[in-house]
Amino acid sequence: MKDVADLASVGTITVSRVLRTPEKVSEAKRNRVQKAIEQLGYVPDNTAGALSSNKSRVFGAIVSTVNDSVFAQTLDGLSSTLRAAGYELLLTSTNYDPALEEDALRALLARRPDGIVLTSTSHSSGVKNLLKSVNIPVVEIWQLPSQPLDIAVGFSNFQAGYDMARHLIGKGKKNIAFIGGNERGNDRGRRRRDGYIAALADAKLPPIIWPSEEQGSPSGIELGAAVFEGCLKVNPAINALMCVSDQVAVGVICEAKRRGVEVPGGLSVSGFGGFELAMSSGFDLTTIEIPGREIGVASAKALLNPEAARAKKVIDVGYTLVERGTT
Incomplete structure (x- = not known):
């Protein structure tokens, strides 16, 4: 030095x-x-500095997946804001496996982080006990839990699911299926599904959930062919598919084109997230756009100034329903 x-x-x-x-x-x-x-x-030598100041100048993040362009935007906003303030970000993924969250948290806490970001809001008792044992800020993102562990930054997945279902109903669709993919460990997807169910109940329409949790399925784009071989073969009257993510919707549209099914003429399709590819002219997908980077920036600010964030407790960044050419 x-x-x-x-x-x-x-x-x-x-x-x-x-x-x-x-x-x-x-x-x-x-x-x-x-x-x-x-x-x-x-x-x-950051180790020496951490010992003398009782600050590691490191924050940890546990995400459900890194294979998602919208999460990438969130991580970019999070890491760049922290970096500008002189902090580093340690990242790990559970791949939507709730059983891995506790192990991932233990590994991060061993590095003595100054705070933790979690993309899940459904936690085991072990995770909750670990977080209670450390006096650091905890920010749950991409969802607005009714009782945050500490601070929450996100939006209502339930209301977004409700609004998209109402959009499809408003287009005259009566047979709307929710395509959820593998929802194991995906509490956000479940809340979108719940919003869809509520909207159909209000319209006195029967919900069609595919696949069931018992069936299981591939996820993402690979789900496209499975939808046609499973859901639409069993329920040929379906005229709209509300997909849990843009990736699933893109897979459905690709398979529809391969089979000569017109979208939206023969089948309306909607997504969720604001996936960059889905916004291109080749797909022109109706979707719920999420301000992914804004979530990351707001989360970083909450970590850096937790007392101000705790005064709000919940920071709602909202979402936008964008109608394009698939509905």
């Missing part, structure tokens, strides 16, 4: 501040120190 201080013509205390609390150092000095660090290839 002394070599960096000498090259930047500052004291070692200033170098330490640039590394730990850059916002407390003038821009001119901060730039000189950063330039010296780059020239010397200096790598700070």
Whole structure:
């Protein structure tokens, strides 16, 4: 550190501040120190700093999957905002397996993070007990639980599912199926399904859920062919498919094109998420667009200033129903 201080013509205390609390150092000095660090290839010992300050300057995130473009937007907003404040982000995924969340949390807590982000809101008693044992902020994202563990940043998946179902009903559709894919560990998908069921009940229409939890199924784009071989073969009167995600909807549309089924003429299809490919002219998908990056930025701000976030408890970023060419 002394070599960096000498090259930047500052004291070692200033170098330490640039590394730990850059916002407390003038821009001119901060730039000189950063330039010296780059020239010397200096790598700070964060472990020593963490022991002396009782802060690791690391946050952890446990996500359901990294194979999702909208989650990617959230992680980009989260990591870039934390990085700008001088923090790092440790990331792990459960692949929608609730049993892995506790193991993932134990691994992250061993690194003494300054806070945790969770994309699930359904937790085992083991996870809840672990989080109670540590005095750090916890932010649950992509959902608005009725009783957050600490802070929640997201939107109502139930209301979004309800609104999309009402949109399809408003288009004159009477036989609407909810295509859920594998919902094991996906509490957000279940809430969208519940919103769909409520909307159909209000319209006095029977719900069609496919596949059932007992059946199981592939997920994502691969579900397209299975929908035609399963759901539509058993229920040929179906004239609209409300898909749990844009990926599932894209798979359905691809299979519909292969089979010569017109969308939306023969079959209306909707998605969920705002998946980049689904917005292209080749699919032109009606969907619920989620401000994924905004969720990440708001989550980072909640971690950095938890007391302000706790005053709100729940931060609702909303969503937008975007009608395009598939309904």
